[in-house]
Amino acid sequence: MNRIPVALLFAALAPAPAAAAERRFTVTDFDRVQIDGPFEVRLVTGKPNGAIARGDTRALDSVSIEVQGKLLKVKPSLSRWGGYPGEATGTPVIELSTRDLASVFVRGTGSLSVDSVKAMKFEASLSGSGAIAIGRIEADRLDLALLGSGGITIAGKAKTLRASIQGQGDLAAEGLVSEDAQINAGTTGRVMTTVNRAVKVNSAGSGDVEIAGKAACTVTVRGSGRVMCGR
Numbered sequence: 001m002n003r004i005p006v007a008l009l010f011a012a013l014a015p016a017p018a019a020a021a022e023r024r025f026t027v028t029d030f031d032r033v034q035i036d037g038p039f040e041v042r043l044v045t046g047k048p049n050g051a052i053a054r055g056d057t058r059a060l061d062s063v064s065i066e067v068q069g070k071l072l073k074v075k076p077s078l079s080r081w082g083g084y085p086g087e088a089t090g091t092p093v094i095e096l097s098t099r100d101l102a103s104v105f106v107r108g109t110g111s112l113s114v115d116s117v118k119a120m121k122f123e124a125s126l127s128g129s130g131a132i133a134i135g136r137i138e139a140d141r142l143d144l145a146l147l148g149s150g151g152i153t154i155a156g157k158a159k160t161l162r163a164s165i166q167g168q169g170d171l172a173a174e175g176l177v178s179e180d181a182q183i184n185a186g187t188t189g190r191v192m193t194t195v196n197r198a199v200k201v202n203s204a205g206s207g208d209v210e211i212a213g214k215a216a217c218t219v220t221v222r223g224s225g226r227v228m229c230g231r
Contacts, residue, residue: 029099032101032102032104033101034071038109041096044097050095055093059091063077107130108128109130110130111130112131114133116134116135118139126146128148129149131152132151138158141159149168158179163183165187165189166184170190171191173194181199182201184204186204201217203221208228
């Protein structure tokens with residue numbers, strides 16, 4: 001009787017390498033995005049609504065994309081199969097497109113990059129260790145909120161900026177120029193932005209706050225962090 005070598009037997013039983021795949025989702029109009037989970041999301045504006053996920057087939061099974069009202073949600077699928085013990089599926093990359101964008105929310109370890117935003121009012125909120133990056137924004141009012149160890153990177157122009165940075169995260173907004181701003185910083189991380197007219201800074205953490213530009217500054221410090229501001 002022919003005997004099958006043990007190594008070949010286990011090789012036959014092992015799962016095959018996951019194949020790269022693409023999955024398109026049908027989505028209706030949306031101007032808000034919420035991301036829950038360890039996903040890498042790339043969003044472009046000024047284009048028709050669309051949603052494509054790329055990755056191995058098992059990774060794609062972990063993704064749920066749906067629109068409720070005008071809010072598009074990216075989250076783990078409740079119907080996914082966990083796969084074999086110890087099997088790595090990788091992180092799916094999700095590409096979204098929409099004509100307009102009013103707000104983005106990232107919770108957890110996920111990341112979101114946006115090419116550009118033009119809006120009367122825009123809101124970006126991050127909680128957890130994830131990341132939000134916005135290439136360029138033009139807004140009358142811009143609200144930024146960060147809670148956790150993640151980071152927000154943003155450039156462009158805003159008439160009024162309101163930013164709350166709490167935890168251990170960073171706001172890298174030196175390329176964002178605002179006319180007026182209010183900054184509440186309770187972080188061990190670094191906060192940087194540019195303001196040209198007037199800014200109020202409340203610093204209660206150990207991280208530094210750096211305000212470039214020509215703004216008149218009103219500063220309140222209750223922590224050990226330094227505040228370097230304007231004129």
